[in-house]
Amino acid sequence: MNSDFAFFDWLLVALYFFFLIWISWKKGWESEDSEEEFLLSGRKVTLPAFVATLVSTWYGGILGVGEWSYQFGISQWLILGAPFYIFSAIFAVYLAGKIRLNKALTIPEAIANQYSERAGRISALPIFILVSPAPYILMLGLLFQFLIGGDAPFLLYASLVALFSVFYITIGGFGAVIRTDILQVVLMFTGFIVLLIFAMAQFGGFGTLIESLPDGHMDITGGHSLQYILVWFFIALWTFVDPSFHQRAAAAESPETAKKGIFWSIAFWIAFDFLTCFAGLYAYAILGGGLEQPVLAYPILADEILPIGVKGLFFLSLLATIMSTLDSYLFISGQTLGRDYLLKYFPSVRPNLLTRIGILVSAILGIILIIIYPSVIDLWYVIGSVFIPGLLIPVLGIYLKPFQFPAKIVYASIIGCTLVSLTWLILGTVLPQPGGGYAFYRIEPFYPGLFLAILLWIYGRLRMSK
Incomplete structure (x- = not known):
C-alpha cells in the first residue's frame, strides 16, 4: 500500500530535514575543544530541554505502539506504559541525582571507576549493541517505503535516513541532539492531536468509538495472560541500564533538575499514550480489523482521513518521534564504541573523532541487524x-x-x-x-x-x- 502524498506534504518533510541540518550546522564544531560539551552539552541542560529530549527519545517505537493499540486496544497502557512509568519513577528517586553528581561521562566510565578499567571496557561492547538504532532505522525505512512507494526495498530508504542522521549528529554532538529534540517533541504532540480531531470529526466522539469496538479492545489486559504481562515488567528493567537515561541525568544542570525532569517526562508520556492509544482505536474503527500490516496503522489512517498539508504535518510527527530516538541512540552507541572502547587501543586519536567514527559504525551495524531481524x-x-x-x-x-x-x-x-x-x-x-x-x-x-x-x-x- 502506498500513500497519496501531495507536493505540499513533501515540502513540509523537506523543510524538516533542512531544519535538522541547519540547527546542527549552527551548533557546528564549537564543542570540539571540550569533551564534556560534546558528550553532555556541558552539563547545563535546563528542565524544559531535559524533559523535551527525554520524552522524545524514549518514545521512538511509535509504529510498534500503533500496531499494539490497533490490535489489542487499551492494554497498551498496562503493558507498554505502566512498567516504564514505574521503573522511570524508581530511577528518578534512587539514581538520577547520584548520576548527576558522578563525574563519569558514560556508563562504561562509571563502571570503570567503580570496579576496574577492564570491567568498564568489557561493558562498552554490550552497551554499544543495547543502544543500537536498528529498530528505528527499520521503522523509518518502512515509513518512507509507504510514502514513496515503487519497487525500491525499504532497506534502501532505511540506509539513506541512517546515513543522513550520522551526518547531522557528527556535526553538532549532544547539543544538536537536544536542539532537534525540542522541535520533535512539539511535532509529536501536535501531529497526534490533529489526527484525533479529524478522526473524531469523521467517526464520532469517544462514546461512539467505544461502542463500536470489540470487547477485547476495552479489556485492560488485552486478553493476555498474567505471565505474559509480567514479562513486560522485566523488559522495562531496560530503563536502569539505558544509556540515554544516564546521559540525560548526567547532562542536567543539577541533581534536582534530573529528578524533576523524569517525573515531568512520565506525565508527558502518559498524555502521549492517551493520544496514541485512541489513535490506534480509531484506526481499528475506521479502517476495520483486517489490515495486512498493522504496524502501519497510524500512517494508513492519516492517509485515509487527513487533507493535504495536514497529512504532511502528521507524517512529520511520526518522523520526529522516530528520528528523536534514532539520533540519540546513534550518538550514544557511537560514543560508547569510540570513547569507551576504541580509545584504549588508539590513545593518540581525539575522543570526539573516535565518537564520530563509532556513530558511523553504529549505523552500519544497525543496517546489518535489520537484515537479520526485519x-x-x-x-x-x-x-x-x-x-x-x-x-x-x-x-x-x-x-x-x-x-x-x-x-x-x-x-x-x-x-x-x-x-x-x-x-x-x-x-x-x-x-x-x-x-x-x-x-x-x-x-x-x-x-x-x-x-x-x-x-x-x-x-x-x-x-x-x-
Whole structure:
C-alpha cells in the first residue's frame, strides 16, 4: 500500500530535514575543544530541554505502539506504559541525582571507576549493541517505503535516513541532539492531536468509538495472560541500564533538575499514550480489523482521513518521534564504541573523532541487524533479552551499595550472563519451539541470564561479607 502524498506534504518533510541540518550546522564544531560539551552539552541542560529530549527519545517505537493499540486496544497502557512509568519513577528517586553528581561521562566510565578499567571496557561492547538504532532505522525505512512507494526495498530508504542522521549528529554532538529534540517533541504532540480531531470529526466522539469496538479492545489486559504481562515488567528493567537515561541525568544542570525532569517526562508520556492509544482505536474503527500490516496503522489512517498539508504535518510527527530516538541512540552507541572502547587501543586519536567514527559504525551495524531481524518487536526482544541481564546488577551497583560486588565477579556477570542468554536464544531459534518464538523449554532467554546474574550477585555479596 502506498500513500497519496501531495507536493505540499513533501515540502513540509523537506523543510524538516533542512531544519535538522541547519540547527546542527549552527551548533557546528564549537564543542570540539571540550569533551564534556560534546558528550553532555556541558552539563547545563535546563528542565524544559531535559524533559523535551527525554520524552522524545524514549518514545521512538511509535509504529510498534500503533500496531499494539490497533490490535489489542487499551492494554497498551498496562503493558507498554505502566512498567516504564514505574521503573522511570524508581530511577528518578534512587539514581538520577547520584548520576548527576558522578563525574563519569558514560556508563562504561562509571563502571570503570567503580570496579576496574577492564570491567568498564568489557561493558562498552554490550552497551554499544543495547543502544543500537536498528529498530528505528527499520521503522523509518518502512515509513518512507509507504510514502514513496515503487519497487525500491525499504532497506534502501532505511540506509539513506541512517546515513543522513550520522551526518547531522557528527556535526553538532549532544547539543544538536537536544536542539532537534525540542522541535520533535512539539511535532509529536501536535501531529497526534490533529489526527484525533479529524478522526473524531469523521467517526464520532469517544462514546461512539467505544461502542463500536470489540470487547477485547476495552479489556485492560488485552486478553493476555498474567505471565505474559509480567514479562513486560522485566523488559522495562531496560530503563536502569539505558544509556540515554544516564546521559540525560548526567547532562542536567543539577541533581534536582534530573529528578524533576523524569517525573515531568512520565506525565508527558502518559498524555502521549492517551493520544496514541485512541489513535490506534480509531484506526481499528475506521479502517476495520483486517489490515495486512498493522504496524502501519497510524500512517494508513492519516492517509485515509487527513487533507493535504495536514497529512504532511502528521507524517512529520511520526518522523520526529522516530528520528528523536534514532539520533540519540546513534550518538550514544557511537560514543560508547569510540570513547569507551576504541580509545584504549588508539590513545593518540581525539575522543570526539573516535565518537564520530563509532556513530558511523553504529549505523552500519544497525543496517546489518535489520537484515537479520526485519521486525521491530524481534529487535527489541533479542537485544533486550541478551544484554540486559548481565548489565543490570553491575550498573545498579555503581550507585546503590546493596548491589555492589567484587570486580572479578562483574566480569562474569557481564560476559557469562550475556553468553547464557545468547545461547538460550540460539537454541530457541534453531530448535522448533511449541507455539513458535525463542522460548527454549518454554523459558524466555531473559530469565536464565537474570538467574545467573542473581546467583553471581549473592556469591559476590557473601565474599565481600567475609
